[in-house]
Amino acid sequence: MRIFAAVSVTIAVVGALVTQGGYLGILVSAALTLLILLPFGAFLVIALLFAAAKHHDLSPFRSGFLAWLILFASVLIIFFGGSSFTWYRIHSARAYVDRAVVTLDSIKASTGLYPKHLPIDQLGSPPTLLSYSAGYDSDGSSFRFEYWDPGGLMDGYEFTSTDRKWSYFD
Numbered sequence: 001m002r003i004f005a006a007v008s009v010t011i012a013v014v015g016a017l018v019t020q021g022g023y024l025g026i027l028v029s030a031a032l033t034l035l036i037l038l039p040f041g042a043f044l045v046i047a048l049l050f051a052a053a054k055h056h057d058l059s060p061f062r063s064g065f066l067a068w069l070i071l072f073a074s075v076l077i078i079f080f081g082g083s084s085f086t087w088y089r090i091h092s093a094r095a096y097v098d099r100a101v102v103t104l105d106s107i108k109a110s111t112g113l114y115p116k117h118l119p120i121d122q123l124g125s126p127p128t129l130l131s132y133s134a135g136y137d138s139d140g141s142s143f144r145f146e147y148w149d150p151g152g153l154m155d156g157y158e159f160t161s162t163d164r165k166w167s168y169f170d
Helices: 002-019 023-054 059-111
Strands: 136-138 143-148 156-160 166-169
Touching: 002 023, 002 059, 023 059, 059 143
Parallel strands: none
Antiparallel strands: 136 143, 143 156, 156 166
16 A cells, blocks of 8 residues: 555656646546546445445455545645646746836836846846746837746736736736
């Protein structure tokens, strides 16, 4: 049982690292729940009821119940572990934008225009969600930050110099 637990949890942690809260992680968690956890749990309940009615001894099912708990914990690790990665990446992107806005406003105050490209020498490299080409865009009079939520289905968020808040777009 210890080997089963170690292997299951290791696979779950690797699954959370690979999927990182994206749509694939949600699908894997749902598939494991629907295809393994629910049928296995239903089988255990039915078997326990028959065993309790016939023999009054439930000890043979203890290892099956522990296996079900381990698999359930593994699904939770994949789902919530991956979601934690997504939350961290979104938090990093928004914190970076909060810092960048102050710098971009000071550049505009001194030059009259927002920079066309992020001043990485002053801000540092943007986090992964903002590091692609559309992560920052400026025409000089305004700027816009954009990222796509890796845990959603084509869910995008933008921060503009005119609104000064995060907005959802599809």
